[in-house]
Amino acid sequence: xxxLKDKINSLIIKVVALSGIISxxxxxxxxxxxxxxxxxxxxxxxxxxxxWYPTYDPPAYGILTMLINxxxxxxxxxxxxxxxxxxxxxxxxxxxxDFEKRxxxxxxxxLSGVPSVIIxxxxxxYVSPWMLEIGAWSAENIxxxxxxxxxxxLPYTASLMEEAMSSIDKSxxxxxxxxxxxxxxxxxxxxxKAALPGIFNAIILTVNRIIGETMVVLMAAGGAxxxxxxxxxxxxxxxxxxxxxxxxxxxxxxHYSALFVSGLVLLTISFILxxxxxxxxxRWSK
Amino acid sequence: MIISxxxxxxxxxxxxxxxxxxxxxxxxxxxxxxxxxxxxxxxxSTGIAALLNGTTDIAxxxxxxxxxxxxxxxxxxxxxxxxxVAYDGIAIIVxxxxxxxxxxxxxxxxxxxxxxxxxxxxxxxxxxxxxVIYSRNTASGTFETFENKxxxxxxxxxxxxxxxxxxxxxxxxxxxxxxxxxxxxxxxTEDVKVLKVENIEPTKINILNSSYPISRPLFMFIxxxxxxxxxGAIKEYITFGLSKKGxxxxxxxxxxxxxxx
Numbered sequence: 001x002x003x004l005k006d007k008i009n010s011l012i013i014k015v016v017a018l019s020g021i022i023s024x025x026x027x028x029x030x031x032x033x034x035x036x037x038x039x040x041x042x043x044x045x046x047x048x049x050x051x052w053y054p055t056y057d058p059p060a061y062g063i064l065t066m067l068i069n070x071x072x073x074x075x076x077x078x079x080x081x082x083x084x085x086x087x088x089x090x091x092x093x094x095x096x097x098d099f100e101k102r103x104x105x106x107x108x109x110x111l112s113g114v115p116s117v118i119i120x121x122x123x124x125x126y127v128s129p130w131m132l133e134i135g136a137w138s139a140e141n142i143x144x145x146x147x148x149x150x151x152x153x154l155p156y157t158a159s160l161m162e163e164a165m166s167s168i169d170k171s172x173x174x175x176x177x178x179x180x181x182x183x184x185x186x187x188x189x190x191x192x193k194a195a196l197p198g199i200f201n202a203i204i205l206t207v208n209r210i211i212g213e214t215m216v217v218l219m220a221a222g223g224a225x226x227x228x229x230x231x232x233x234x235x236x237x238x239x240x241x242x243x244x245x246x247x248x249x250x251x252x253x254x255h256y257s258a259l260f261v262s263g264l265v266l267l268t269i270s271f272i273l274x275x276x277x278x279x280x281x282x283r284w285s286k
Numbered sequence: 287m288i289i290s291x292x293x294x295x296x297x298x299x300x301x302x303x304x305x306x307x308x309x310x311x312x313x314x315x316x317x318x319x320x321x322x323x324x325x326x327x328x329x330x331s332t333g334i335a336a337l338l339n340g341t342t343d344i345a346x347x348x349x350x351x352x353x354x355x356x357x358x359x360x361x362x363x364x365x366x367x368x369x370x371v372a373y374d375g376i377a378i379i380v381x382x383x384x385x386x387x388x389x390x391x392x393x394x395x396x397x398x399x400x401x402x403x404x405x406x407x408x409x410x411x412x413x414x415x416x417x418v419i420y421s422r423n424t425a426s427g428t429f430e431t432f433e434n435k436x437x438x439x440x441x442x443x444x445x446x447x448x449x450x451x452x453x454x455x456x457x458x459x460x461x462x463x464x465x466x467x468x469x470x471x472x473x474x475t476e477d478v479k480v481l482k483v484e485n486i487e488p489t490k491i492n493i494l495n496s497s498y499p500i501s502r503p504l505f506m507f508i509x510x511x512x513x514x515x516x517x518g519a520i521k522e523y524i525t526f527g528l529s530k531k532g533x534x535x536x537x538x539x540x541x542x543x544x545x546x547x
């Protein structure tokens with residue numbers, strides 16, 4: 001009887017796992033299939049041209065500006081989120097009392113439940129007028145989008161990093177303390193090194209999340225297809241372009257297909273990031 | 287007959303016409319609760335493409351057929367009839383604090399193509415501040431009309447901020463003293479200033495007789511390859527839309543009735 005139960009259970013698990021793999025393959029297949037017409041028609045121009053004029057005559061389908069915008073925004077936001085996230089995680093791991101820890105955890109859980117569209121609205125209504133006051137020419141810009149992305153991904157980053165540090169054996173920290181290190185050194189230099197694979201994983205997952213985030217950048221990044229020179233310039237990342245145009249584009253046209261090329265680029269970036277993270281953490285843990 | 291087998295009516299297309307169509311459907315359903323109508327706002331091009339492959343009964347469009355579409359229609363041996371359902375003017379809006387009342391098409395083109403970057407280049411009396419330019423995204427019918435009538439084939443500057451909704455444009459123009467945007471006349475609110483274009487105000491009569499330079503008729507297209515629908519849901523819908531009541535509703539949605547006042 002028990003054997004039968006085990007068999008059924010393992011069968012269910014296998015089916016679910018397999019369907020996950022199959023749907024990933026199907027998603028890739030679907031996006032590639034829809035992207036092929038644009039790749040055939042416009043060729044390499046898609047990746048090398050700065051001009052995105054899909055509805056003009058003659059049309060131009062260059063996504064390079066948007067790709068660069070995506071990457072710049074991700075780097076800029078990561079530079080804010082990652083150190084902040086680490087500081088919060090470090091404090092939770094090492095210095096917070098049980099009560100403080102529970103408070104912070106609760107706040108983080110609440111914050112991570114806020115839908116991104118609400119954060120977008122908050123930015124547009126309350127933060128964007130302030131942008132004009134500090135001298136930005138455009139109320140929606142890189143800085144505004146980065147603030148939104150920070151609010152959105154900080155809870156995620158902090159809790160992932162905290163988990164990575166908590167999973168390190170307590171004896172390591174106690175050993176370091178016993179050898180006479182200060183509390184700060186024990187946490188910052190010793191535990192940190194042991195937790196590095198986990199922290200690195202958290203970094204990659206955060207970057208992955210920022211580059212794929214759509215609603216906040218659609219609402220707050222400004223929507224201009226230009227190469228930015230300052231953090232007050234409006235930009236348009238790939239995700240925003242897809243979200244903005246997919247609803248009104250003629251299905252089956254080259255424009256439609258070019259949006260799928262953008263999607264494919266994003267999917268590839270995120271796939272490579274995940275793969276790298278798995279590789280590195282495996283190598284470290286050996 | 288196209289739809290004699292079912293009373294279900296499918297309407298797709300322009301987001302500009304969406305509110306009008308919605309009002310019509312609500313009113314029609316009051317009189318005839320059995321009528322099944324699905325309405326989908328997906329952009330003019332999508333509506334016409336759906337009419338070409340037969341997945342919609344009526345295509346709403348904020349522009350006439352493009353040459354490419356006419357060609358395809360001919361190739362497939364189809365014939366679409368255009369019906370003007372209302373007129374729409376595209377209003378140029380700026381912040382109330384900006385000291386400007388009139389704008390020429392040439393200046394407008396200069397702003398949107400990026401040749402004029404600051405307000406004092408438009409008029410020396412205006413402050414030397416960077417112009418913050420808003421536009422609807424490239425797939426919208428309003429964008430296409432603006433592009434045809436104002437840009438005349440030239441490309442919009444990359445610094446133009448493409449946004450999804452007209453309400454957002456109005457909101458931002460009302461907050462930012464140096465912003466400019468174009469919106470369907472029906473959406474204009476008290477919070478922003480509407481400019482005259484070439485000294486012509488976008489009033490009802492000026493839009494209806496097309497003396498206001500950025501105005502356009504709004505269409506619905508139906509497939510009449512097998513003849514004009516003489517009965518059935520399509521006929522009922524069109525008749526209502528063009529009736530006095532239907533046109534009043536078009537006005538209620540903020541457009542100009544196509545058949546007189």
